[in-house]
Amino acid sequence: MLIFELSDKMETNTYERGFIMLTKDNTVVGFIGTGVMGKSMATNLLNAGYPVVVYSRTKEKAESLLEKGANWAESPKAVAEEANVIITIVGYPTDVREVYLGENGLITNGTENTYLIDMTTSTPSLAEEIYEAAKGKGMHALDAPVSGGDVGAREAKLSIMVGGDEKDFEAVLPILQTLGTNIVYQGKSGAGQHTKMVNQIVIASGMIGVSEALAYAVKSGLNPENVLQSISSGAAGSWSLSNLAPRMIQGNFEPGFYIKHFIKDMTIAFEEAEKMGMEAPGLSLALSLYKQLAEQGEENSGTQALYKYWKE
Template identity: 45%
Template sequence: MESSQMRVGFIGLGIMGRSMARNLYQAGFPVTVWNRTATRMEEAKKWGAQTASSPKEVAAVSDVVITIVGDTPDVREVVEAPGGVLDGAMEGMILIDMSTISPDTTRELADRAAEKGVRMLDAPVSGGDVGAREGTLSIMVGGDAKTLQEVTPLLETMGKNIIHCGPVGAGQTVKACNQIMCGLNLLGMVEALSFAKKAGVDLETMIQVTTQGAAGSWALSNLAPRVVKGDLDPGFSVRFQQKDLRIVLEEAERLQLPLLGTAQVSQLLRSVQAHGGDEDGTHALITALERLGNVDIVPDEQD
């Protein structure tokens, strides 16, 4: 089958999923969508997607089904619950889970899928809402290399850095590594902002200088300027970062591996959540540092 003729099912039209599905459609793939919140399906219908009444119905009309939903239980529900993807899947279908979930659960779902003759890849992503919109996500893939080769044209509409990480579950493990580093880079960024503000240095100048040297990071280049402007809107929310760090820390417990920095970031984000920041962007971590250090960094709306 020509790759452009692959019928693609897409389940999950959140901040990232809605842009990813649209990029697939604009690249010429027939796309059928399902989302728990029906209004998002209506939005997708306007740009050309077909809609379905259930994950089962999506699978029944698709050669490849992509899922990107919130958490491990959500993936289980849309894949293996009654009315789920595996209920409607034909033998030979490919399931690509682009959510961030437990590596163990990924392997279990791949085994269940194989019983139905369905091949599964885990392909979590990094790059936030901007990467999803622009089709520049990093995609970390676990599973059979030949299966990955078949669907690479689809993935290339959504990402520019597509890496085969190993067998099923390896993509989720590499994504966990990514989230460890994202969390610690985020903490370094907000601590630097706090230090600069308390010491009386202009924040924009500090950012300009440090992004060009060894301290540079994605968080510093992309999130620090938003903090300084008072923009805490989510490209990736505190709630989902906490979910990812929970997965990391659960896996670390299984491995008997201490992750001191990751645990600290999770606890600081819990403080953000306790003060109503669950749906703010991850850079709202700055508000926990403001409280700890009695320093004002995020400008008020009237400033």
């Protein structure tokens, strides 16, 4: 297993893989998906000096990137015709399938030696299917889901979990280093997605604990800010406690990560656990609570809106 912990970005302009040399001069990065995280990620690529061509279903969502120098493509097919490294971060596995394997998809229309990096949280089986389809056309596919939310994306401090061929991981590592600081090669195709499922299981139960604890603090008459000051750096400390509990206190439920997408992730994790004959009671409870919130109209709120289950 390869682990890269970076405090400062490596100034890597080239990487040689056999007879292939990826440089900022001969690499055009395609970026598909300009949502809460994708827009910041594409911005970081532009800031690092990479030429970027973007596609999003709604062009207006990409306007700020176009103003920064990105070029617009009318479809995934158009991205495939211009870019030799393509990153995707879209909503659901159905979107991933369409972007990669559809009539206007990347693999359908891509060229040999293109690197495909799917950073969507999707199913391990689809990652494997995409890998095999890409391999059949002489392309290189990696599943590389991320964790860190809107803050991690904006500050280029994402955790990136990568599955696929190790030599392909090494080839695109300089590009990944513009997006994250904790970049781990996990193994064969699908391993990145399985690792993301582990991540989401931890977060699912943890969010219950953070929300329930904060509700307890408020109901007992404590000052929640003072409580966080005491517990955030102790044994109870976590990313969710430090980054999302303050938003709960402020009543800020804007999405750093949508509830609807978290439900998608937890559903994938639950189904994968079932396939392995594994019980997941914590995951099951979190999934049921978030589904209740979605039914109440909170599907487009941030995951910290779980606090409303106790607050209201």
